[in-house]
């Protein structure tokens with residue numbers, strides 16, 4: 433199946449997968465079968481963070497199901513959580529195609545999609561109807577392309593949070609996509625303080641308060657990251673998702689598409705994202721839970737990110753290279769790791785690489 437998909441244009445292959453997951457998720461029999469095949473039910477895999485309990489530490493990163501079309505399929509694939517989005521208030525087409533490239537030899541992807549999505553109304557409707565069966569669902573939101581200037585971006589984030597907060601288990605503000613010009617400037621301390629100040633004023637009014645996470649870039653200097661963390665700690669930010677794709681091109685990349693403009697993900701991002709997780713864990717002394725993202729393909733990659741300080745992980749590119757059952761395979765691998773190392777729970781790993 434993967435071999436066939438990899439012969440197709442990457443974006444076409446992506447839409448086929450979303451369509452298949454949507455169809456399979458829509459038939460109760462097919463969904464039950466997927467759950468039977470994919471779920472690894474074991475209390476040792478459970479993790480808790482920001483007041484929520486997750487069945488296991490492996491989640492699906494934002495971008496794979498931007499509109500929440502395939503929630504019923506994805507939640508049956510054995511993940512502890514999935515994150516839909518990035519959702520913007522109004523539908524937008526994104527950048528011209530081609531805008532997604534495989535770096536097969538590097539097990540990486542370069543994308544410059546630019547948040548193509550069907551808009552808030554559709555995403556909220558899909559979230560409201562979703563079947564979750566124990567898999568938590570987060571909603572990742574961002575501004576429309578024309579609204580990245582701080583004051584208009586704030587309004588867009590607010591619209592989105594108001595639209596999705598009742599249906600999502602947690603909320604993420606994406607301030608780190610490299611494909612919406614100007615978006616990453618929201619990570620600067622002044623802009624971020626303004627943004628979080630306004631968002632929490634609105635969130636404080638919500639009847640049920642959901643954890644708010646920030647998704648950050650791997651391309652910040654140590655000083656920028658440290659300032660961002662100071663600002664985050666001065667608000668009730670529930671956690672950090674580290675990281676989004678990188679605009680760097682590490683030495684040694686082989687894939688012919690390596691110089692395409694956009695964000696690089698997968699294998700070549702792995703170390704950079706782990707090092708960002710480690711910096712956050714050290715700087716905050718573990719006070720701010722981190723979801724680690726970037727190049728997670730195997731149980732060993734999860735162990736590495738959790739030992740660096742992640743409370744759990746997410747993946748996207750790993751699914752493209754390792755297939756739909758990657759969540760199950762990683763969770764089985766984690767149980768083996770616990771057995772071999774005589775550990776009682778995966779949570780015991782968090783930050784142990786720092787001792």
Ligand SMILES: Cc1cc2nc3c(=O)[nH]c(=O)nc-3n(C[C@H](O)[C@H](O)[C@H](O)COP(=O)(O)O)c2cc1C
Nearest residue numbers: 493494495518543675676697698726727747748749
């Ligand atoms: C094709 C593609 C689209 C993405 N779209 C989004 C997005 O809309 N919002 C977001 O926060 N991250 C997005 N990401 C970033 C991923 O969520 C993730 O942070 C990044 O790819 C690193 O993880 P990975 O190496 O497991 O892919 C996208 C990544 C890819 C490859």
